[in-house]
Amino acid sequence: MMARTFWAAMALTASVAAAAAQEDVITVVHVEQNPAVQEFWEDLAKKFESANQGVDVQFQYLEAEAFKQKMTTLLQSSDRPDIIYSWAGGVLRAQVEAGVIADLTEKLDPAAKDMLLPAALDAFTLDGRIYGVPVRMTQVGIFYNKDMLGAANVDPASLATWDGFLKAIETLKAAGTTPLVVGGADKWPLMFYWSGLALRAGGSAAFEAAVAQEGEGFAAAPFVRAGELFQQLTALEPFQSGYMGTKYGASVGQFGDGKGAMMLVADFVLNGMKANAADGVGIPLDRLGFAPLPTVEGGADEPNATLGGINGWLVTEGASPRAADFLAFFMQPENQRMAAQKSFYIPTVKGLEAELANPIHQVISANLAKSTYHQNFYDQALGAAVGAVVNDVSAELAAGNMTPEEAADAVQEAYAFEQ
Amino acid sequence: MTVDYAGEGSATAASRGWKLRLVRRDEALLALVFLPPALLLFTVFVALPILEAAQYSFFNWNGFGAPEKFVGLQNYVRLFTHGAFHTALANNGLIILASLLIQMPLALLVATMLADREPLTDTFRLIFFLPYVLAEVTAGLIWRFIYDGDYGVVAAMTGWLGLDPVYVLADRNFAIYAILLVIVWKYFGLHMILFIAGLQQIDRSLYEAARIDGAGGWTLFRTITLPLLAPTIRLSIFFSVVGALQLFDVIMPMTAGGPSDSTHTIVTYLYNFGIIRTRFGFGSAVGVVLFLICVIFAFGYKRTVMRND
Known part of the structure; x- marks a missing residue:
């Protein structure tokens, strides 16, 4: 044979x-x-x-x-x-x-x-x-269902700051709406939260210092803060039920079917939604909104910095x-x-x-x-091995199995090992 | 062929010896012709990769070029101190336990019911054997759908009963038990067929004689069926353990080792932490450990339990 x-x-x-x-x-x-x-x-x-x-x-x-x-x-x-x-x-x-x-x-x-x-x-x-020659760029941000936000009286402008975003989550939950949809089984969709918050907390300087292994590297304060902010969110239980068993494709379908109000994801979601929504369309484009990553209080002064592929x-x-x-x-x-x-x-x-x-x-x-x-996606920017650890700790933070310090230390340890 | 005939003095024995030597010379010729290709293939595709994996396991290597970053035993230290690897080992143990304590008794029970040729036994054998014929990935995908809390069979059941949706594969405390159920369902058919084959080898007249002596169903099973089926049972245990150690493709489509690395086996662990992360040195270390476990078990089991089979 x-x-x-x-x-x-x-x-x-x-x-x-x-x-x-x-x-x-x-x-x-x-x-x-x-x-x-x-x-x-x-x-x-x-x-x-x-x-x-x-x-x-x-x-x-x-x-x-x-x-x-x-x-x-x-x-x-x-x-x-x-x-x-x-x-x-x-x-x-x-x-x-x-x-x-x-x-x-x-x-x-x-x-x-x-x-x-x-x-x-x-x-x-x-x-x-x-x-190489770049062909396309994507940006991570909050994609929201205008009708669902409207029904719960959430002003999309409030999504500009992290505190406003958390308030919106609480309001949506009180209205009986699932605030966020995520494909937790694939882990990388959860990485958008942690790396996005690290970008807002520490900006380009924190990432470049960590890559150069200056100071505490990825165990430095902005990365711990990113975990803390992320766990402020997960403490509200914002995701759809069973999100840890949902794969990315299925989650995009759920968002398209109106099973949750928002999704933190890059714009490649637009193609995925069509392919995975029950009606083959998902949310019509004029009913879909986009807000950049929320800024965090006392974070880096780079409101125009973007995360994406x-x-x-x-x-x-x-x-x-x-x-x-x-x-x-x-x-x-x-x-x-x-x-x-x-x-x-x-x-x-x-x-x-x-x-x-x-x-x-x-x-x-x-x-x-x-x-x-x-900021390129962490799981690409840092290579396959460290990138996978970032995805892992993002999932563990969401599940509450890791503290923000442990998460940052794990990424730092993996990064140092590859040097 | 290792029997030594030199000690026998009779003429017939001598001529037999002469014939044997002739046979041996023919065999030697045959071996000379047929052994090198097989030996070459075995060396190139089995022995060398094993030795190379053993070598790579001492390096931090991303697969490009030759391994250069020698890290000594660091890959092994990281492996044995990694919580997810402990979980993977424990899961392998659980799968073996489930195979031996649930799957085999079940297979034996069904086999005793279906061993005799009666109407419909063929149909039932086919039904119970069907999961084993199904491709592993297909079975995994089917069960992923069955367990789905939103659209699957479990969702329909909780819907009828008016319960909150249950997400079995998303719960790190229960996902592994859900997988165990699938494994038992998938593989008990194979053991059932093995047992049926074993049962059909048993001489019917033994049962008749025992019945005449007044033996009941349980006594028949304990004193005739079980001892005479023992070689098959020992073989079945061997297949169960080796199969459990190598389990991979049923788990990947269901959970891929998640949530929180709670459903890894050694092989999915190797795939996730070695291959996906392109840490081939670390992956090789996992492979070496798995290889040693398999070899020690296989040889130990053959030497002790299957000594007389």
Whole structure:
């Protein structure tokens, strides 16, 4: 059985090699699950192929967790794809240090660099060298159901501060409404709370000091404060019943079905809600509101700092020379315009703000434009190992199994071990 | 083939010895032809990975390049002081206990009822064996739905009874027992089939003779069935324990080890803390520990309990 699989694999490799000899194949491995976005990209690839004879762009889509686990082996094998998806952060650094990612600094012309939002390009710049092209940015904030807040007489403006947010929770609970929905079984949705509060409590300075291991690192006061603030919230029992057994997809469906009034999540929720809501739509866009992370009293004076994801594409070392050309073509404003117009995602190309069709995308795009500091998701920024610990402690804080000090110490210990 | 014939002096024995040597030479030739591929595959795909895992377990390694950060026994220290690993070990123990004290008696009871060919026994055998045929992941997903407090079967039950919704898999005190139920349901069919096969080997005339001597149902079971079924029971215990130690794919779709790491087994622990976090050195340390537990059990059990089987 094993031998048969082995020979099948050899035959497959041989056939792929034969195809490569005839034409220049660019393989792209990605995690996108939305068929509309996949179709949009494949159309772009066809355009590129017709303009470049002998080039064949092939997309492969993997589920995100499978992608993460496969990539370490795949990048070191002879079947290394030409272009891969990336969340930047610690995983990107590990890949760059392993020498499997191509340096694009010389390949990107200055005009192309100027086209991109600086914060987004920064995430793919390590030690002054550019290793990837950012494609989309997301922002974490409070998505709220306007009708449910209205029915309980909660003013959305009160969500601007943490105290106001806690009051809103109490009011909603008193009105018999489930205030918040979260996919606790996946843990990372709870990480948004802890890392968001750490950003508001300590700002960019606290995170940068912790990464540089100055002072107490991740055991420092702002990170303990984040846990304390989070437990002020969890003490109110704000989440839907059984939230620790709910996966992210199911939780988004519950939010879309009106089973809870608010959700602290990034704007990728808009696609997920459509896919998971019982009616295939969820909350209509005009009944959905967005508020940035609440500010905390005595916290960092950076109200415009944002938390969210920065996703991009990397070219691997030894990839087809046409791979970088395809990326440059892909990122041209006229090609990314469609993503904005069809509300697929918020592109990182400047000047497309006016084209965004989705009102919430417009709000978030404006927030990102005035953002003084964009914090990448902790579970990406700190790499797989420390990121998982951050997700763990966020879940333990929510369940009340850990004190804020223990949570901060656990993250610090995991981070120090990786240095 | 290890019997030594050199001591036998008779002519027949000598000629038999000569024939045997011939057979041995043929076998040696056969071994020379067939052994190297098997040995090569075994070395490359089994022995080497085990040795490599043992080596990696002394490094802090994220999988890129060769392992360089030597950390000595630190991975093992972290492993043995980690609360979640203690829980995983305890859960493995619980699964073994449930297999031996609930699953096996149940399988034996059902097997004694279905061992004789009577109308409908085939149908019932099929029904009870069906969960075992089902893919583990599918079974896990089905039970995740059954236990769902909002939309599942449990939700429908609490709805009829007018109770508050119950979220079994979200409760860190109960989730593991919910999983135990699924494991018993999933695997008792296999043991039932083993027992039925064992029961059919027992000579019917023994029962007849005992009945004529006036033995009742319980005496028949205790003095005939149980002793003659003992080899099958010992084999069944072996499968239960080794299966419990390797349990992974039923748990992943149900809880993935959560909530609060309360439902890990050693293997889901390895996956969660080694592979997902790309800490391959640490994961290797878990693998080494699991390997040692399995080897010690397997050899110990074969040498003592299954000595005569």
